[in-house]
Amino acid sequence: NAGVTQTPKFRVLKTGQSMTLLCAQDMNHEYMYWYRQDPGMGLRLIHYSVGEGTTAKGEVPDGYNVSRLKKQNFLLGLESAAPSQTSVYFCASKPRPNEQFFGPGTRLTVL
Amino acid sequence: DQQVKQNSPSLSVQEGRISILNCDYTNSMFDYFLWYKKYPAEGPTFLISISSIKDKNEDGRFTVFLNKSAKHLSLHIVPSQPGDSAVYFCAASEGYGQNFVFGPGTRLSVLP
Numbered sequence: 001n002a003g004v005t006q007t008p009k010f011r012v013l014k015t016g017q018s019m020t021l022l023c024a025q026d027m028n029h030e031y032m033y034w035y036r037q038d039p040g041m042g043l044r045l046i047h048y049s050v051g052e053g054t055t056a057k058g059e060v061p062d063g064y065n066v067s068r069l070k071k072q073n074f075l076l077g078l079e080s081a082a083p084s085q086t087s088v089y090f091c092a093s094k095p096r097p098n099e100q101f102f103g104p105g106t107r108l109t110v111l
Numbered sequence: 112d113q114q115v116k117q118n119s120p121s122l123s124v125q126e127g128r129i130s131i132l133n134c135d136y137t138n139s140m141f142d143y144f145l146w147y148k149k150y151p152a153e154g155p156t157f158l159i160s161i162s163s164i165k166d167k168n169e170d171g172r173f174t175v176f177l178n179k180s181a182k183h184l185s186l187h188i189v190p191s192q193p194g195d196s197a198v199y200f201c202a203a204s205e206g207y208g209q210n211f212v213f214g215p216g217t218r219l220s221v222l223p
Contacts, residue, residue, distance in 0.1 A: 004154070035213075042115070042200060042213035043155070058210065090154055099145055100211070102154030 002026050004103035006091050012109045013081045021076040021106050023091030029101070031094045032074035033058075034066060036087040037105075043090060049074055081110045114138045115203050117214040124221050130188040132217050134201030137182065141203035145211065146175060146186050149198045158199075159186070162207065191221045 007022040023032065030051050035043040035058075045058030049068040063085060065077045074093075078085060086109050092100035116135045124130045134144075142163035147155035161168040161175045161184065168175050174187045188195055198218050202211040 033210075040120075040215050042113075042117075042215040043202075044213070045210055048210065059212075092154070098208075099157035099160060102147075102156065104152070104154050 004091055004093055004101050006089075006103040006106050008106060009104070010107050012111065013078075014111050015082060017081050018077070018079050019081065019108075020078075021089055021091075021108075023074045023076070023093075023103055024072055025074075025093040025101070026072060027093065027095065027101065028071070029093035029095045030071075031100075032068065033092040033100065034064070034074065034076045035090045035092065036060065036085075037090060038087050046076065046089075081108075083110045086110045112137070113215070114141075114212050115201055115214040117199075117201055117217045119217050120215070121218040121220070124191045124219065126193055126221055126223050127190045130186075130191045130195065130219055130221065132186040132188075132199050132201075132219065134184045134186075134214055135182060136184075136203050138203070138205070138212075139182065140205040141212075143204045143207050143209075144175070144177060144184050145202045146173075147200040147202060147213075148195075149200065149216070155200055188219075191219075193221050193223050195219060196221045 004025045033048040034046040047066040052071040089106045091103040094100045145160040146158040149155040177184045198216045201214040
């Protein structure tokens with residue numbers, strides 16, 4: 001059981017470039033989440049999904065898009081990266097209303 | 112405006128002593144609370160939770176206290192160990208199963 005994995009672990013982008021972050025979980029969890037963590041801000045919810053084929057906006061969704069085509073995968077896309085999107089991104093999943101299981105994070109720098 | 116606040120960015124405690132991490136919230140609709148622990152370069156891991164029908168929940172060395180009237184919760188670690196050195200996040204939700212709002216975290220250092 002790998003739990004929650006995130007790809008890539010690190011990435012440097014130039015302003016305007018696009019990229020996709022992949023989150024995968026092998027625990028058959030229904031709920032999946034994308035957060036960003038910034039100094040002094042805690043974890044802020046970007047988008048989430050309550051099941052395959054569903055997505056919803058969180059607290060800070062602007063500039064990001066997501067897709068949940070398969071239950072085990074939750075993709076976070078940046079269409080045109082901006083320096084304000086420099087952050088550490090965490091994916092999480094949970095089986096039902098309960099605590100979340102987090103991935104190891106992706107550190108993204110936008111120059 | 113942060114709905115969940117952890118006003119101490121950092122805390123240092125001697126090994127064997129008690130660590131007390133505090134969390135305040137402003138949304139009176141929050142009724143389910145969790146603490147997560149995070150080591151560097153890892154994702155947060157769940158530590159302990161409490162619902163608003165309780166004022167205390169205990170799990171080994173970790174105890175969470177909830178004071179609903181003060182909108183305050185605290186995490187007690189007794190005795191503190193060097194391996195407890197990490198960032199601790201408080202999180203709250205309006206109802207069991209709803210999305211969580213996280214505090215900014217408190218970095219705990221347990222000194223040998």
